[in-house]
Amino acid sequence: MKLHELKMTPGARVARRRVGRGESSGMGKTSGRGHKGQMARKGHKHKAGFEGGQMPLLRRLPKRGFTNHSRRVWAPVNVGVLAEFADGAEVSAASLREAGLVRGRWDGIKILGEGEISRKLTVKAQAFSATAKAKIEAVGGTCQVVTD
Numbered sequence: 001m002k003l004h005e006l007k008m009t010p011g012a013r014v015a016r017r018r019v020g021r022g023e024s025s026g027m028g029k030t031s032g033r034g035h036k037g038q039m040a041r042k043g044h045k046h047k048a049g050f051e052g053g054q055m056p057l058l059r060r061l062p063k064r065g066f067t068n069h070s071r072r073v074w075a076p077v078n079v080g081v082l083a084e085f086a087d088g089a090e091v092s093a094a095s096l097r098e099a100g101l102v103r104g105r106w107d108g109i110k111i112l113g114e115g116e117i118s119r120k121l122t123v124k125a126q127a128f129s130a131t132a133k134a135k136i137e138a139v140g141g142t143c144q145v146v147t148d
Contacts, residue, residue, distance in 0.1 A: 075106035077125070079132050080115015087119045092146075117141070 019031035033040040049056045081101055085091055093109055096102045102109060111123060113131025120140040126147065128136075133143050 072107040073105065074108055074110045074127070075102040075104075076110055076112050077101055078112050078114035079117045079135050082111075082117055082121060082123070083115075083119060085119065085121055088121070089119075090122045090124065092124045111136075111143070 017027060017032075018025065019027040022028045030040065038044055049058055051057070075096075077096060082091060084099055084101070085095070089095075093102070096109065108126030110127040110129070111125050111132040112129050113135055117135050117139055121136065122142050122144065123136055124144045124146050126145065128143050128145070136143050
């Protein structure tokens with residue numbers, strides 16, 4: 001494929017609405033602004049969360065506790081689902097994502113002890129529960145804690 005062969009995906013670029021170009025255009029006369037009022041005037045911008053003078057929802061709701069914005073989000077994986085991998089395989093974050101066992105955004109993978117394992121695996125993850133580590137090592141597998 002060459003640069004001159006690239007084509008836009010149909011619907012990727014949508015033509016802008018041409019307002020105020022006559023009644024038959026469907027966007028004539030008031031140009032979609034309705035009749036009179038604050039929103040019909042030029043230069044008016046929506047203020048985020050403004051509810052027309054009513055107490056905004058964000059200020060009406062009670063605020064409690066503390067939200068830690070720098071917390072780590074763990075992707076939990078049970079040892080029972082590791083049976084999907086072949087005997088002697090190396091299980092890493094990339095192989096778990098490829099197998100569809102972890103999805104979305106996460107900061108680390110934690111292997112949990114739910115289920116049974118019968119295959120000897122080399123598991124590389126950011127964290128292991130005590131039961132998961134015991135089950136993996138009981139069948140001859142190894143647990144490697146990785147940091148990234």
